[in-house]
Amino acid sequence: MGDLLTIDDLSIRHAGRPLVSGVSLSVTAGERLGLIGESGSGKSLTALAAIGLLPEGMTASGSVRLAGREVIGAADRDVVGLRGTAVATIFQEPLTALDPLMRIGDQIAEVARRRARRDGRSLSRAGVAAEVTALMARVALPDPARLSRAYPHEMSGGQRQRAAIAMALACRPRLLIADEPTTALDVTTQAEVLKLLETLVREENMGLLFISHDLPVVGAAVDRVVVLRAGEMVEEGTVAEVFGRPRHPYTIGLVEAARAFDRAIGAAL
Amino acid sequence: MSLVDLAAVSFAYGRGRSVLDGVDLRIEAGRNLGIVGESGSGKTTILRLMLGLARPTAGRIAFRGEPLDPGNRPFMRGFRRAVQAVFQDPYSSLDPRQKVADIIAEPLRSLKVETDVDAAVAGALASVDLPPDTAGRYPHEFSGGQRQRIAIARAIVSRPDLVLADEVVSALDLTTRIRIVDLLKTLSEKTTLVLVSHDIGFVALLCHDLVILEKGRIVEQGPARDILSAPRHPYTRRLLASTPRLADFA
Numbered sequence: 001m002g003d004l005l006t007i008d009d010l011s012i013r014h015a016g017r018p019l020v021s022g023v024s025l026s027v028t029a030g031e032r033l034g035l036i037g038e039s040g041s042g043k044s045l046t047a048l049a050a051i052g053l054l055p056e057g058m059t060a061s062g063s064v065r066l067a068g069r070e071v072i073g074a075a076d077r078d079v080v081g082l083r084g085t086a087v088a089t090i091f092q093e094p095l096t097a098l099d100p101l102m103r104i105g106d107q108i109a110e111v112a113r114r115r116a117r118r119d120g121r122s123l124s125r126a127g128v129a130a131e132v133t134a135l136m137a138r139v140a141l142p143d144p145a146r147l148s149r150a151y152p153h154e155m156s157g158g159q160r161q162r163a164a165i166a167m168a169l170a171c172r173p174r175l176l177i178a179d180e181p182t183t184a185l186d187v188t189t190q191a192e193v194l195k196l197l198e199t200l201v202r203e204e205n206m207g208l209l210f211i212s213h214d215l216p217v218v219g220a221a222v223d224r225v226v227v228l229r230a231g232e233m234v235e236e237g238t239v240a241e242v243f244g245r246p247r248h249p250y251t252i253g254l255v256e257a258a259r260a261f262d263r264a265i266g267a268a269l
Numbered sequence: 270m271s272l273v274d275l276a277a278v279s280f281a282y283g284r285g286r287s288v289l290d291g292v293d294l295r296i297e298a299g300r301n302l303g304i305v306g307e308s309g310s311g312k313t314t315i316l317r318l319m320l321g322l323a324r325p326t327a328g329r330i331a332f333r334g335e336p337l338d339p340g341n342r343p344f345m346r347g348f349r350r351a352v353q354a355v356f357q358d359p360y361s362s363l364d365p366r367q368k369v370a371d372i373i374a375e376p377l378r379s380l381k382v383e384t385d386v387d388a389a390v391a392g393a394l395a396s397v398d399l400p401p402d403t404a405g406r407y408p409h410e411f412s413g414g415q416r417q418r419i420a421i422a423r424a425i426v427s428r429p430d431l432v433l434a435d436e437v438v439s440a441l442d443l444t445t446r447i448r449i450v451d452l453l454k455t456l457s458e459k460t461t462l463v464l465v466s467h468d469i470g471f472v473a474l475l476c477h478d479l480v481i482l483e484k485g486r487i488v489e490q491g492p493a494r495d496i497l498s499a500p501r502h503p504y505t506r507r508l509l510a511s512t513p514r515l516a517d518f519a
Contacts, residue, residue: 038442039413157308186307186467191511213442219518243519257447258515261470265512266497 002068003028004086004175004207005050009062010072012045012054012231019058020045020231027175027207032198034218034239035211036254037228043211046228047177050209051087052079067174084111085118088168092180094160097167098152104163105148108132111170135166139196158189162196169200175207176200182217194220215258219243227251270334271295272431272461273319273352278328280314288314290485292328298430301462303472303493305508306482312465315482316435319463320354321345350380353424357436359416363408369394369419370404376427393422397452414445418452425456432456433463438471450474469512473497481505 005027012020020042027033037043049060052071064071067086071079083089091097099107112131116123123131136144139162152160161181168176178197182190198221201208210221218225218239225242227235227250234248246252273296280289289311296302306312317323318330321339330337332348339345353376356362363372373390376382382389394403397418408416417437424432434453438446453462453475466472472479472493479496481489481504488502500506 038444187469188307188507188511191513194513214513215443216513216515216517219515220513239518243515253444255515255519257443260447260450260474261468262514262516264473265470265509265514 003065004067005209006065007046007050007063008065010046010049010064011061012042012049012058013061014058018231020049020228022062023226023228023231023233025226025233025236027209029174029207030202030205031224032201032208032210032222034222034225035209035228036213036215036218036225038213038254040230041228042231043213043228044179045231047089047179047209047211050177051083051089052076081118084115084171084173086173087175087177088171088173089177089179090161090164090168090181092183094157094164094184095152097164098160100152103149103151104155105129105132105136105144108135108148108163108166108170111167115171131170135170136163138169138200139163139166140192141166156189157185158193161185161189161193165193165196165200169204173206175209177209177211178221179211180213181210183212183214190217191220197221215243215254216262227254270298272298272333273337274329274331274334275315275318276329276331278315278318278325278330280311280318280323281326287326288485289318289325292485292487294480294487294490296431296461296463298461300477301457301464301475303469303476303479304463304465304482305467305469305472305479307467307508309484310482311485312467312482313435314485316354316433316463316465319433320352321348346380349376350382350427351430353427353429353432355417355420355424355432355434355437357439359413359420359440362420363416365408367407368404369406369408372408372419373404373423373426376423380427382427389426390422393426396425396456397422412445414441414448417441417445417449421449421452421456425460429460431461431463433465435465436467437464439466439468446471469497469508481508 003026007023007025010023023046035043048054050064054060060072066082109128109132112128113123132148133144141147141162182193212218224238226233229250235242235251243255246255275292275294278292279287281287304312318325321337370390373393374386377386390404391401399418438449464472476493479493480487483504489496489505500509
């Protein structure tokens with residue numbers, strides 16, 4: 001099967017300043033890739049470039065192929081068609097991804113209806129309701145009948161992120177991009193959401209591009225990682241290779257910092 | 270004598286549900302305390318009560334054996350000098366219109382501490398490893414980690430006995446976090462720290478004792494080493510089991 005996402009020699013500039021330089025990576029179906037970096041490393045910009053949503057004023061060069069179609073330089077209407085079919089994205093703060101004035105069930109339903117229209121299917125009202133219930137159950141949201149009538153502010157942070165994941169799944173994307181999806185969540189909720197993502201990606205045979213600054217969280221979510229620093233790739237490999245035997249001084253620093261926290265809570269527990 | 274005592278402290282907003290319920294804890298000088306809990310556990314409310322920013326609905330809070338009474342102005346002046354705080358967001362906790370020197374000197378001025386202000390500011394900056402020329406610049410010129418150092422400098426300039434820190438590294442990158450941990454470790458040789466955090470790893474690096482909070486109640490407290498090596502309460506066990514570790518993957 002072909003790559004879901006292939007980034008080749010991607011560079012991003014703003015006002016003449018390089019923000020990302022020479023990044024290359026690919027994700028195939030069933031593959032889980034982590035993009036690690038600290039603030040300003042260019043990890044989120046790389047993800048935005050992948051879905052053709054770079055902020056105004058930034059220019060990208062190189063190649064980004066999403067489901068075999070070139071994104072860089074493509075007309076917006078062509079890229080819009082890929083978002084939601086080839087790729088769906090979940091972000092760090094589910095509150096900003098959800099409409100505060102709309103019941104959660106209606107928000108998921110809207111995506112399901114749009115996806116059906118795009119596929120040339122017609123969905124009855126009962127069909128939409130059934131799909132919403134199924135999606136909410138899929139992301140383990142409790143009591144879908146009641147919760148689908150809730151507004152985002154009436155839900156917990158973990159429930160909101162599950163709802164955002166349900167909306168992403170309603171698109172039935174081949175590739176899921178998750179940008180710091182658990183950073184705003186409590187640690188016990190984070191563990192549940194990571195488990196959910198792992199199950200969904202495996203069962204739906206999606207590709208996953210998981211972006212985070214938190215090494216152990218990335219380790220729990222992916223098989224392979226790319227380490228970015230100041231817009232450049234400094235290291236890549238399997239999780240065991242990069243975390244177990246980091247080669248670049250920057251990665252060594254990150255791994256040592258993470259190990260210090262490990263030691264404090266007793267890695268042997 | 271203990272620095273701070275909370276005895277059967279409860280707190281509720283209006284007639285609402287209790288945010289804190291019967292909390293007993295003691296802060297001893299020289300023993301850093303970590304208060305660990307998730308959203309809604311009441312950890313920030315405990316901090317606000319300890320700072321005298323809110324009054325408990327039930328129970329007593331004492332500082333050095335005297336009741337913490339926000340209405341007692343002479344007592345509060347000494348209290349504010351002895352107890353300082355650092356907050357989570359280094360972007361919103363510093364006044365963007367003031368120079369760093371004025372930000373750091375603010376506790377000295379408001380508490381009417383008679384001292385050489387410039388020398389005290391320079392000393393505080395040196396303690397947090399920031400260069401002297403930081404004093405004449407504005408907060409927006411600094412990174413998140415540097416801003417958090419400025420906030421810490423402000424907290425220690427009055428030479429407090431106790432510094433309360435609310436999620437002080439949550440907004441920072443991993444490598445910056447470690448540097449702030451090292452800084453706090455050095456500072457805790459002179460002042461006692463109370464760290465409030467959802468991150469048990471961060472707290473464990475610095476604290477002698479831990480309090481584990483769940484939904485407004487203390488479910489477990491004691492020496493950090495004991496709790497980490499043999500957690501007794503199911504919630505503590507779940508918290509530890511949910512915390513991802515690098516060792517699981519490498």
